[in-house]
Amino acid sequence: MCCFLDKRISEGLRDVTVFLRTIFMADKEIFLLRHGDTGRHGVYIGSTDVCLSPKGIQQVCATGALLRRSQKFDRILCSPLLRCRQSWQQLQLDLPLCVDELLKEVDFGDWEGKSFT
Secondary structure, eight states: OOOOHHHHHHOOOOOOOOHHHHOOOOOOOOOOOOOOOSSSSTTSSSSSSOOOOOHHHHHHHHHHHHHHOOOOOOOOOEESSSSHHHHHHHHHOOOEEEEEEGOOOOOOGGGGOOBBB
16 A cells, blocks of 8 residues: 555556556456565665575565465566575465566666665
8 A cells, every 4th residue: 555645646546556457457466575684774785686684584484474375376576686586485485486687676876785874
């Protein structure tokens, strides 16, 4: 659920979402899941290929247990970066992984690896 400052934007997005769901995904749902924690807080790491931290592995394992009990998935799409592929492994959803370069995180250029502050 998203909050928008401008009610017109919110209503417009809701209308588009309803339209797309009706036309293209009448009986489908899309779940978006972010990779687990990397331990790299306060630093731009968009395209930097870092692994999950122990905390991140624990987060994804817990999420996987919940998803295995409550959902059935047809496909999993994933960024090629290590932290995302590790997250898929830890989910243990028994589905092949479809790695897609188009899902790769943004490259922050000269800011990559630098502190937010």
